[in-house]
Amino acid sequence: MGKQVFFLPDLGEGLTEADLVSWSVAVGDRVELNQTIAEVETAKALVELPSPFAGTVTQLLAEPGSTVAVGTPVIAIDTPTGTGTDADSPGQNDDASGGAPVLVGSGPLPPRPSRRRHLQSATVPRNGLSGSATTTPAAQLHPAAKPSTRKLARDLGVDLTVVDGTGPDGLVTDDDVRAVAKTSGAVPDAVVPDRVTPERETRTPIRGVRKHTADAVTRSAFTAPHVTEFLTVDVTAAVELLRDLRDTPSYAGLHATPLALVARVLLLALRAHPELNATWDGERCEIVTKHYVNLGIAVAGPRGLTVPNIKDAHLLGLRELCRELDDLAETARSGRTTPAALSGGTVTITNVGVFGVDAGTPILTPGEAAILCLGAIRQRPWVHRGELAVRSVTTLGLSFDHRLVDGEQGSRLLADIGAMLENPLRLADPDC
Template identity: 55%
Template sequence: MTDTVGRLLEFRMPDVGEGLTEAEVLTWYVKPGDAVVDGQTVCEIETAKAVVELPIPFDGVVQELRCAEGERVAVGAVVITVVGAEAPSAPGVRETMQAAQQRQPVLVGYGVAPQAAKRRRRTADSTAGRLAGPGPVLAKPPVRKLAKDLGVDLARVLPSGPDGIITREDVHAASGAADIAAVPASALPEPVSPPGGGPRETRVPVRGVRQATAAAVTSSAFSAPHVTEFVTVDVTRTMKLLRDLKREPWAADRRVGPLLLVARALLAAIERNPDINASWDEKAQEIVRKNYVNLGIAAATPRGLTVPNIKDAHTLSLAALAGALNDLVDAARSGRTSPAALSGGTVTVTNIGVFGVDSGTPILNRGEAAILAVGAIRSRPWVHKGKVTPRRVVTLALSFDHRLVDGELGSKVLADVATVLERPNRLTAWS
């Protein structure tokens, strides 16, 4: 590229939005001397909200990587310099030969210029070329984390997954490690000859999603006066309905489980008691009532707890709600939840029953008025039609912000959820 001489382009960490000011560089996909094209992913970063890939918005040759993997970089700081012929085409870029024009900030992971080149997919047949030359390595975030912990260079790992994707087994094979929970040596304290020969303590840096979660729950717990109410309900009919729903054509490619009907029951309860779907504006001293429901689902991921939400969940049919839940869970488990999906929630459901827990006192998601915890569904002796008989029973716990939800409102919402789950035909009667 002889016409690129003297034109140094700087790509800066984009504005990630949502009040975030920095991100951690997880993996570089390029090195100095590599050619890059507009739209090519050059690195993967982690914000307090999610893990996203960062595309570069112009063509050129990489001159320098300004930050290392594991380094935290402020928004606006230069992350990579490229000698290129194209003028800057996206925010976060400055050409040193001329002043940059004013542009709007780009949200990380949300596309590039309309003419951006499509990222080339690699197949298992191209393994040798990928190992020998530049280009992105295909691996999911949990696999990248495992490789980082084990000190494995993904660029030298032979992929066995579809389309050349590196799997956890590939990383273990490359490292020779047998322990799936291996911890990097740099994270371990000096050995003190403990019984059994292992380390007495392991220190794990608090960062990314876990750091954001810690700050959020601390703020929520000490700013909103929590009240939690409990109810135990017979859900035998709901479990029978689930068995029937699984035979519906739309259920073939979706997870149809208790969480789906719990979510639908909560939406019905909110429709009958809309004042619970609100937030507290401390500065304005106002209660902000939401005329829409962005339903949050607490999800445990390899990087910590996240609460993505389904936008306008109150408008969805049962089949559409099942599809949205399916997409939300898949994205959370793969670490690909977008920043937009993590913001704007109005009420949350957390399913602690999947861990075999009967009940708990959930902490409100910051800015929301209520959160519903669903315990494990168990067979228990229950009085049904005047006789003690085995029934499927679950305990629900509703925490709410007592500044804007009094005991009457909170109790009505919890009772309505219980009523729907005990007699799901009420959904038809209430609609």
């Protein structure tokens, strides 16, 4: 048997650290090559960490909730062959004998193993890396639960180790936590709120997506000179079009939403206004115009605001956009968006209308020239064909980088988007 130590790898995009969310294994567990051993949260995504070794877990070298730098040892595994990185070695071993380590993002992944924890002892240093160790049952250190469920348990004062999970493979669910909270008398028997804060103040560490978002919007706001313009549009015809499309067989199972239609319209408008699908290269003093569109969609999820993008969205029709938007939102809200999906965007849409908000002044995604904001669609009195009528109306907001885009260019794009939404027959193809 040889003791192998796995050092946290670079999980993509040059990230230097990650937060350890939970362990999927305990000391004494047998692990296979590429088996998921932990979930870590980077500044961009929640990532399942696969094991680069096959063997028996001997040490967990970081505690859930801790921030671990790239290159830091996180787990020790005894392997039958002794291949891999020795505990005293400064880095990963490149020896391929006995099966080369396969890190995040490469190699085939086997079916996800059961996440049930064995009641074995796990020795975890208090500081995560060194110092005196204490022995605690592994199941108490990391019961199977999603990060959002762990947060709910903390808010309600529930000890997850006393909760019997009713989810797949014993996963502790939100309902399990609320049920324990009710029976323990932690909160009234009526309705268990999602958040209970008995203290006068709560301090939340800024990590992961929240930290990345704060850095990004600050950098964007103080680097790119923002200009925001607004246009109020009669979208009655667009709403009727979407209603008709939902009743057609080709859209069965899809969500034909105003966001999907606005996305399609933006993609069409960018054909005539490519200067808004560009980026500013200050080092080379160049404007880089993109001849493809990776369409970013701002999504509010349990980990905060993320902006995954649909690659080569300019090649998609409305049906394909509906399908891609459904998949994108489901993935983002489950916290499973990959770093690749969060990188390389060229233009963004944010939809504040889903929150009942009429308009906003969105901040540019760093490196992009424009972001379009869709407000709530409301029934309003409107002059239509010379007469006052009740129409479906919304407000669009367009923020753009004034280094790349002047007022005329931004105004023309916004006007074209409004014209197509007012009269969907202006769309380029019959299927939108």
